[in-house]
Amino acid sequence: MNQDTQEQTKDRLRPLPRWIFMSRWLQAPLYMGLIVAQVVYVIQFWRELVHLIGMMVSKGGTTETEIMLIVLGLIDVVMISNLLVMVIVGGWETFVSRLELKNHPDQPEWLSHVNAGVLKVKLATAIIGISSIHLLKTFINAEHLDDKTLLWQTLIHLTFVISALAIAYTETLLAKAKKI
Numbered sequence: 001m002n003q004d005t006q007e008q009t010k011d012r013l014r015p016l017p018r019w020i021f022m023s024r025w026l027q028a029p030l031y032m033g034l035i036v037a038q039v040v041y042v043i044q045f046w047r048e049l050v051h052l053i054g055m056m057v058s059k060g061g062t063t064e065t066e067i068m069l070i071v072l073g074l075i076d077v078v079m080i081s082n083l084l085v086m087v088i089v090g091g092w093e094t095f096v097s098r099l100e101l102k103n104h105p106d107q108p109e110w111l112s113h114v115n116a117g118v119l120k121v122k123l124a125t126a127i128i129g130i131s132s133i134h135l136l137k138t139f140i141n142a143e144h145l146d147d148k149t150l151l152w153q154t155l156i157h158l159t160f161v162i163s164a165l166a167i168a169y170t171e172t173l174l175a176k177a178k179k180i
Contacts, residue, residue, distance in 0.1 A: 024096050031088050031096070038084045045077045069137060076133045083126040090119045117171040124164035131157045 013021060052070045055062045089108065093099050094116055101107040135157050142150060 027091070027096050031092055034084055034088050038081055038088070041077050041081045041084070045074060045081075048073050048077065065140060069140060072133055072137050072140075076130060076137075079126065079130045079133060083123065083130065086119070086122055086126060090114045090122070094119055117174060121164070121168050121171055124160070124167050128157075128160050128164055131160050 048070060052067070052074075055066065055070075089099070093114055135153055138145065138150060138153050
């Protein structure tokens with residue numbers, strides 16, 4: 001047996017491990033579905049923007065609060081879309097297959113060092129940002145909501161913040177342990 005044949009035999013997986021490894025491709029339709037969901041968010045963004053412009057033109061203007069709420073809605077859509085990009089690109093790269101974007105001019109900076117831990121921290125941070133936008137919208141509309149709703153939304157937001165801090169701390173401990 002020559003050396004090439006020995007290396008090919010070593011690299012070949014047994015049937016069960018090969019099937020288990022190949023099962024990662026079952027996630028491909030899930031990521032395609034998330035891309036479709038992102039298209040839905042693009043449509044939602046344009047609807048909201050047209051609504052804002054329509055309010056300005058037809059009513060001859062609107063209140064600052066109404067404008068702020070619609071703009072916060074637009075920001076919310078963009079942040080959710082950013083979250084989708086992180087999950088789609090980072091998840092595919094981490095769990096399915098390499099995208100081979102090395103040295104590509106459009107490669108996101110964070111993708112060069114993405115792993116499951118980094119992805120978790122980035123997602124938790126994005127969720128906090130989205131939650132913050134929702135909480136800000138709630139406080140702007142506070143006079144129309146009861147105290148119980150305000151309290152629960154604040155507690156849920158704080159839960160997201162504490163969870164993200166715990167995830168980041170855990171990832172820091174794991175990174176330190178790997179260096180030892």
